[in-house]
Amino acid sequence: MGTLGLNIFLHLYRDQRDQKEHLAITFGDFIRSRSIQTEQPGETIKDRILRGADGLQAGKPFNAKVAPLVRVHSECFTGEVTWSARCDCGDQLQEAARIIHREPVPHGVIIYLRQEGRGIGLEQKLKAYNLQDLGFDTVEANEILGFPADAREYGAAVEILHDLGLAGENGIRLLTNNPEKLRAIGGSGTGIIIREVVSIASLTESSLRKKHSSEVYSYLRTKSVKMGYIL
Template sequence: MDRRTANSQWPEETADLPSFYSPKSRPHEAPATHLNADTLSLSPLVQPPTTYPESDRGFDATQLPPPSLLSPQFTPPATPSGAATPTTEHVPRGVPVDSSLPTGGCGSKRPRLLETLPEVQCIVRARIPTVTGTEMWLHLYSNNVDTKEHLAIVFGNNIRSRSLDEPREDETEMDRMIRGAYVGRLFPGRATSGMMGTGAEGEAGKDGGNGSSPLVRIHSECYTGETAWSARCDCGEQLDEAARLMSLPSQQESGGIIIYLRQEGRGIGLGEKLKAYNLQDLGSDTVEANLLLRHPADARSYGLATAILRDLGQEEIRLLTNNPEKIRAVEGPNREVKVLERVAMVPLSWKGRGGFKSKEVEGYLKTKIEKMGHMLEMGGMGP
């Protein structure tokens, strides 16, 4: 159904959006008047099983972790796993795209692509339990392009790295477990990785069995927005929201991946980015400031992200982005990865679900829409 037809049933009034946001949109049915911690928190993934499936065990069945001393009855109701968790989800809806077509929803520009994809290797993987109850798997990568430590944050248990799982010369089972090349979960006294002779090395990247593609976010490092609480951009909020969406129960089958690239300040580095901030205080917008410092408006590249996605076994993805130009850039020089859908990343404050507002961030979003072609439509979310 055409989205304009689908939205025609809604009245002409729009949500309380910034003045530069022109498209008519469906009003939020129940605008939040305060920050709802339950709505914004990360939903927990399925609790770890107390036993391992035979196909994943690969070690003595008697070597099971001790039972948990915590009971669900003692879980405080306000935590993500408690009774206060909302029963409805804000599930992301994707807009189909096809970069092979001129009108495929991928922007009009031709992004800068590498002739060949970089070589990447996952050095180590570790389980990260988070303060919200969700678990994720942090993968650290090396590459042959730069010396930076790029990362992949993986949600779900079915997405694996090929380069990490490959056996390495003269390593022991303990070596494999220490670098994260194991199946199931680690626990005190475990002696084997559960991978040798089980064929697990060939299972990298398989989905959870429902055939759906994972939700993927390509996120560039932003120290000021993620660590220094900056209200000049929405990068920190975008990172948090991406994690929340990927940990929804409806996403558990397909999983989710955040590729975290160390390209601060759209690729110009933190020092130059801070200079750009001073130029913004002197009256320039974010694009003009970069140009005045003799940098491109956007100096980022995404070849490393494509290579990491391939290492994680992904050939078709749903991309969480407002930038249609990023679609073709992430797909790689020969469409090594195909983007099937683009899912919008709408600011939480625009949806009436908390978030934050500031003069600086509205100017930042205005410039991204007007000068960089970003699309922040409201129609991409559903109950």
């Protein structure tokens, strides 16, 4: 589909382990699924058309030396849909799209993982919000509920990067401030080479304008002090 004046292509992946649907939004004409063309047992031509296999052209070769930009983003209903002033997730999602779009030749992907609330799910995250109303920070709230500070894992993102052909020696530029994400995606055995880590603005103008921006500051402070984020 067209957006921001260029082509983006939406890939939907289903994790066979837990049936979660993850998304990969690719910008430009270069990054496409490798497996989508593979014929599935018993499928008809109509099935192939419906799942986008027949209409999709393979990604064009990208000759520039610069590695593609990759944002691995975890779902945040409160920040992305209900404009919560308590986190910067919605701003970061938009900022990732802007950064990729601003490249001289847009070449990148946003992998949108369905691990809401750092992996604890929306219901538990809303309980964590209620605890935050009492003055607990995000880490304490998770722990009171019996969860680790961050319950996410990135195996699905690594598999998606392989399927998109981004495990090659050209490497990727990863948009993050999260050291754990960096380790999980670029660590040994993943096959993903991270050429550069690009900091993703945590406080964009719009988050600064948010009425209760002190809430965003305390969220970021906890990330930095307790979770080692580079902010």
